[in-house]
Amino acid sequence: MTFTPPPAFEPRIVFENVSKTFRRNRVLDGISLEILKGERIALVGSNGAGKTTLIRCLLGEYTYDGTVSVGGLDPRANRSVVLARVGFVPQIPPPLKMPVGELVSFAASVCHSDPKEMVRVIEELGLDFGRIRRLPFVKLSGGMKQKTLIGIALGRPSDILIMDEPAANLDPEARHIFFHQLAERKDDSVMVITSHRLDEVAALVNRVVEMDMGRVVLDDRVADSVDMTSRMSCDLKLVRADEAFARTIGEWGFEGAGTRWSGMVNGPDRLRFMCMLSRYTGLIAGLEMVEGKEVAPCAPEI
Ligand SMILES: Nc1ncnc2c1ncn2[C@@H]1O[C@H](COP(=O)(O)OP(=O)(O)OP(=O)(O)O)[C@@H](O)[C@H]1O
Incomplete structure (x- = not known):
């Protein structure tokens, strides 16, 4: 079977004066940020700073005030195109009852890619896909869910990779392999990785954006010196x-x-x-x- 991925778009994300309010709680407060090709961003900040909300806005899941552009597109108006080109690892795995094999096939069909490549990444992370493919996704351990979701996000063509605390549940060997996998896609895409601890992700990135109470309080380029595979x-x-x-x-x-x-x-x-x-x-x-x-x-x- 051949797979024709949707046309690539420019790996660029722009937030212009973006605010988000849940009831009366202003969670994002006038965020302006431009993320360009080749940038690997650590989006850091304490619990409740607004990191996940910002990501949900760029994935087109929430309404917001201001402007968000992903690859030149409004993610609300072009959700399926955007999701087809953006790899995403969520912080909290969705409670899906469908078997892991079906989930991978479904995800691959949504982004027009080969499920075998997703399975390859999942197995590289140390999971025996043959043993888990019939299990309901929701029944997997936290680490197994995370490995599956990483496989789905990395085992497909994407110009933008968004990961919300992706390494939190990984065992040490899987962490090492995961760093390798990220190193392989280093230069030609955009990567955003959130964490509430900078030391967790510092070595993976070349720019640090810190949020506090819905605002960007620090935006710094950092030396691109650590070999992620070392x-x-x-x-x-x-x-x-x-x-x-x-x-x-x-x-x-x-x-x-x-x-x-x-x-x-x-x-x-x-x-x-x-x-x-x-x-x-x-x-x-x-x-x-x-x-x-x-x-x-x-x-x-x-
Ligand atoms: N769907 C929602 N409805 C109402 N309030 C929400 C919703 N999602 C997030 N919030 C609130 O928005 C604020 C920011 O939450 P968010 O999850 O974006 O923070 P975060 O920086 O990702 O935190 P953490 O590091 O704990 O994941 C919090 O006060 C949270 O309670």
């Missing part, structure tokens, strides 16, 4: 053994005992790792981190 080999020496540290470093997949520990950290996880280490500053007697491309087991998610 891993760092790390050796740690402590001044003394510590039970709490041993537990935490064990959760990162490190091996060792007492005062000596070693393990691998995903390149994009390095900031999170250092944040964790900073809690134990007084204990650290020595630290060596060396970037490499090893394929050894990596540091698990905390």
Whole structure:
């Protein structure tokens, strides 16, 4: 079977003075933002800052005041065209009862793409599609749902990729593979990834937009230096053994005992790792981190 994807459109998103009010609650307050081809945006902010609402506006799900343009189109008036070209991983998986196999076929038909490619991404993330394809989507674990939704979003042609807290439920190996998959599509599209923690996504992006109470409070370009596919080999020496540290470093997949520990950290996880280490500053007697491309087991998610 051949698949003819809808014509590509310009990977560009523009918000002009966009406001959104739920009853009397002003959730977006005059947002203006232009996102261009090649930009990978971390949309960060505390709970309730308005990140998901902004995304729902650009997907054409909500009415709003102001103007939103996605690939030159009004997403409200052109929802099906926009959704056919925008890959989306939602924060909360929809409670769908349909079997996983049907969901993938349905999603592929909506965006005129080959379901096999979605299955390939899902399996790359570590799911055995043959075993889950007859299960109702709603019965999958949180991580399995997220892997399925990532597969659907990445396993299709798209000019714009929107991900709302996509890595929250992924196991460590899947996180590493997911970073690889994002690295592959790095340059010619637009990516928006939301998180309430910048350290989670800092290494994946080249621009940070922070929201607070429905406004953009920071818009910064960041150095595009971290190799998303790299891993760092790390050796740690402590001044003394510590039970709490041993537990935490064990959760990162490190091996060792007492005062000596070693393990691998995903390149994009390095900031999170250092944040964790900073809690134990007084204990650290020595630290060596060396970037490499090893394929050894990596540091698990905390
Ligand atoms: N459908 C809705 N009806 C009414 N209020 C809503 C609706 N969706 C969001 N809100 C409110 O809008 C505000 C912003 O919510 P939003 O989900 O956009 O924040 P967020 O930045 O994505 O937060 P989080 O990091 O917790 O996901 C919150 O006060 C929320 O209660």
